[in-house]
Amino acid sequence: xxGLNRVLLIGNLTRDPVTRATSGGMSICELGLALNRRYRTxxxxxxxxxxxxxxxxxxxxxxxxxxxxxxxxxxxxxxRLRLDQWEDRATNQKRSRLKVTAERVQFMDSRPxxxxxxxxxxxxxxxxxxxxxxxAPRAAAPAPYARPAAAASGPRPPAxxxxxxxxxxxxxxxxxxxxxxxVDDIPF
Numbered sequence: 049x050x051g052l053n054r055v056l057l058i059g060n061l062t063r064d065p066v067t068r069a070t071s072g073g074m075s076i077c078e079l080g081l082a083l084n085r086r087y088r089t090x091x092x093x094x095x096x097x098x099x100x101x102x103x104x105x106x107x108x109x110x111x112x113x114x115x116x117x118x119x120x121x122x123x124x125x126x127x128r129l130r131l132d133q134w135e136d137r138a139t140n141q142k143r144s145r146l147k148v149t150a151e152r153v154q155f156m157d158s159r160p161x162x163x164x165x166x167x168x169x170x171x172x173x174x175x176x177x178x179x180x181x182x183x184a185p186r187a188a189a190p191a192p193y194a195r196p197a198a199a200a201s202g203p204r205p206p207a208x209x210x211x212x213x214x215x216x217x218x219x220x221x222x223x224x225x226x227x228x229x230x231v232d233d234i235p236f
Contacts, residue, residue: 053128059083061121067114077110079103105150124154
């Protein structure tokens, strides 16, 4: 039986996104996310608990995160856990840490980074496996915080008129009676 590796997080970015590229040209965006949890102690005192999570986004999604997100932005991240393991060069000890590989990042903040535009949005989907293989193609998400040029400046077409309301009384019908029209509507 296969396991389930799914992570859903909503939180604020702890720093501006950091983007780099692999030797193959794929973009990787590193995000730091703070998750706040408020709880009440047995004594009735309210406390806040903060959990910090490191997140990696890949490909087009990484480029959009880098372009539109900034420190403090509220995001929804859907992804999976990944265990990074390495050997520390200074101490020659084996090290490891859990990270989240983002499969979808939705921008929930209403303040755009580049100024202007609509609120919210979603980073394009692109999630490689840990070995930097490209992801399966998906339909591209609309660019967040951007308006199409034609919609921004061109004239609007005239609005279509709604159809007239049906008559309320038989006396308002155009011709014949209600029974005659019902007979004419038989499809055979």
